[in-house]
Amino acid sequence: MRILDRYVLKNFLAPFCYCFFGFIAIWLIVDLSQNGGDFIEAKASPARVFYYYMTQVPGVIVICLPVAMLLSLLYSLSHMSRCNEIISMLCAGKSLYRIFVPLIALGLVMTGVLAVFNYKLSPQAGAVREEMKDEIKFGTKADKGLTNHLFRNREDRRLWFLSRLDRETQKASGVEIIQQNELGVVTEKWYALSAYYVPSTKTWVLLQARHVSVDESGNQISTDSSPLLEIKGWHETPWKIASSTMNAEFLGVSELGDYLRYNSEFPQTRLAPYLTHWHYRWALPWVCFVVIFIAGPMGVVIGRRGILGGVGISIGLFAGLIFSSSLFLALGKGDRIPGWLAAWGPLLFFLIVGLYLFWIRATGRELPKLRLPGF
Numbered sequence: 001m002r003i004l005d006r007y008v009l010k011n012f013l014a015p016f017c018y019c020f021f022g023f024i025a026i027w028l029i030v031d032l033s034q035n036g037g038d039f040i041e042a043k044a045s046p047a048r049v050f051y052y053y054m055t056q057v058p059g060v061i062v063i064c065l066p067v068a069m070l071l072s073l074l075y076s077l078s079h080m081s082r083c084n085e086i087i088s089m090l091c092a093g094k095s096l097y098r099i100f101v102p103l104i105a106l107g108l109v110m111t112g113v114l115a116v117f118n119y120k121l122s123p124q125a126g127a128v129r130e131e132m133k134d135e136i137k138f139g140t141k142a143d144k145g146l147t148n149h150l151f152r153n154r155e156d157r158r159l160w161f162l163s164r165l166d167r168e169t170q171k172a173s174g175v176e177i178i179q180q181n182e183l184g185v186v187t188e189k190w191y192a193l194s195a196y197y198v199p200s201t202k203t204w205v206l207l208q209a210r211h212v213s214v215d216e217s218g219n220q221i222s223t224d225s226s227p228l229l230e231i232k233g234w235h236e237t238p239w240k241i242a243s244s245t246m247n248a249e250f251l252g253v254s255e256l257g258d259y260l261r262y263n264s265e266f267p268q269t270r271l272a273p274y275l276t277h278w279h280y281r282w283a284l285p286w287v288c289f290v291v292i293f294i295a296g297p298m299g300v301v302i303g304r305r306g307i308l309g310g311v312g313i314s315i316g317l318f319a320g321l322i323f324s325s326s327l328f329l330a331l332g333k334g335d336r337i338p339g340w341l342a343a344w345g346p347l348l349f350f351l352i353v354g355l356y357l358f359w360i361r362a363t364g365r366e367l368p369k370l371r372l373p374g375f
Contacts, residue, residue: 004094005102011080012103016072023064028053035133044136052132058117059125065114066287070295070318073103074311077299086300096362100296107292114285120252123281127250151241155265156234157181160241170238171196175206185216192229197238204231237262248273248333253281269335276332279343286347287321293354294318297361321350 031053039049080086089099146167151160163174175195179188192206209229213221240262251259256278260271294317298310324346332342 004089004099008099009102009106011076012072012106015075016068019068019071020064023068024057024060027060027064031056038133039136042136048136052136055128055132056125058121061117062114062122062284065110066291066318069107069110069288069291070314073292073295074299074314077296078301078311081299081301096300096358100292100358103292103296104289107289110288111285114288115282118281118284120254123250123252127247146242146245149241149245151236151244153236153265156236157184158234158236160236162241165238165242167238167242169196170199172238186214188213190229190231199237202232202234202237204234204236205229206231235262248277251277253278256281272335272339273333275339276329276342279332279339280329283343283347290321290347290351290354291318293358294321294350297354297357300361317350317353321346324349 157180175192177190193208298314
């Protein structure tokens with residue numbers, strides 16, 4: 001790494017650390033002011049409270065990291081511009097492209113860091129937030145089981161009703177299963193006091209089970225009772241049965257992939273939120289890379305004029321990126337546009353805008369001015 005690269009990174013990393021850790025500290029103070037009294041009243045142990053905040057940090061990092069990069073770039077580059085350091089680098093024969101090499105490389109590194117947190121940890125933070133709060137405040141462990149759950153396997157034409165399903169132990173109680181034929185006519189029924197799934201053999205074991213066969217008119221043909229009935233070949237798993245209640249916003253990449261694979265027979269409208277969020281998990285980290293080209297050209301100003309204007313434009317572009325991403329994400333979840341477009345569309349658009357602004361600044365041209373008609 002050359003002296004120029006180290007100097008540019010040094011000027012960026014100092015304000016970045018202040019911004020990043022400052023945002024996390026502000027979030028921690030605000031959250032403690034809201035929930036600290038409840039934690040003290042519940043006599044929660046420091047270790048338990050610490051664990052709660054550690055689970056929430058990945059979600060905060062995903063939000064704070066791009067903003068910290070934006071503000072740090074604007075501050076460091078505008079400071080170097082005011083001190084005529086950018087002009088000195090250009091006069092020494094270094095192009096703006098060369099000056100930005102360490103910043104672009106850092107943007108790629110930050111994209112990788114954000115991808116690690118956004119793969120699973122950040123979505124899980126939102127899923128467990130309220131559960132852990134209740135657990136700390138009331139001292140009771142959150143019940144992760146499902147009660148009175150109805151699930152329909154459209155591909156195999158089976159309807160499941162479970163009085164209770166525990167996703168961790170993969171056990172169910174009060175099980176009723178109805179099998180239909182191609183015409184939607186019921187052909188078989190299974191009743192069981194309890195049941196559990198064996199993943200290694202992909203077998204459902206029904207305890208205290210009763211199997212009933214019926215004809216097309218609904219008349220009972222035969223019935224068999226057994227204390228233990230094993231059924232192989234069914235595609236349903238406890239995870240798949242419970243997935244119909246899962247919120248796409250709180251699922252990681254692998255869980256979203258499992259949902260789309262196991263529930264591929266679902267209508268496109270129902271799969272749209274999960275497909276959109278799957279693409280969004282991969283697209284969101286690239287905000288760090290796009291920010292380099294949104295903030296960089298606006299932070300570099302030759303002379304003392306136009307610095308505040310460039311900062312305002314850069315913040316406005318970033319706000320437009322956040323707004324358009326939220327809008328496209330909502331359209332994607334509603335199956336109004338394809339999931340990949342909802343996730344990647346705003347990023348690609350603002351990346352092109354940023355590259356255009358960077359090219360203008362690197363070639364010494366004036367930025368285009370927007371004027372209202374009649375002025």
